[in-house]
Amino acid sequence: MDYIHDPAREGKAGEPVQASVLMEREDFWADTCREITQMQHASHATVDLYRQYGCRFCTPGRQQIQSVLNALDSAVPRWEKEHPELFYQTLELNYPEMVHRA
DSSP states (O other): OOGGGOGGGSOOTTSOOOHHHHHHHHHHHHHTTSOGGGOSSOOHHHHHHHHHTGGGBOOOOHHHHHHHHHHHHHHOTTHHHHOTHHHHHHHHHHOGGGBOOO
16 A cells, blocks of 8 residues: 555544554555565555665564654654655664664
8 A cells, every 4th residue: 555645644643543554554664664575565655765765774663663653643744745754764763773784
C-alpha cells in the first residue's frame, strides 16, 4: 500500500487504527529501508524512497518505526505526503545506530 498518497493517513493523531492497518504502515516504512530484492511489498513509492533515503539505513524494527511514526504524526500533519524525508531524519536523530557506516 502506498501510504504517501493515502488520504486516510494524513497524520490524524489520536484516531483508533486497526492493528492490520498499523502493521501495513510499519511494513511500508520498513520496506523503504530494505534492499530492493528483500522488500516484502515492493512498489514504485517504496523503491523511490529506498533509493533517495532508505538505502542509508539498516532495516528498523517495528518499535523503532512506530516511535518515529508517532512522533511525526503528532507534530507534522500530512508529513507522509508532503515530507516523507522526515521519517529518515527522525530515524537517524533517534536511532543513529541504524545508519550504515562506510
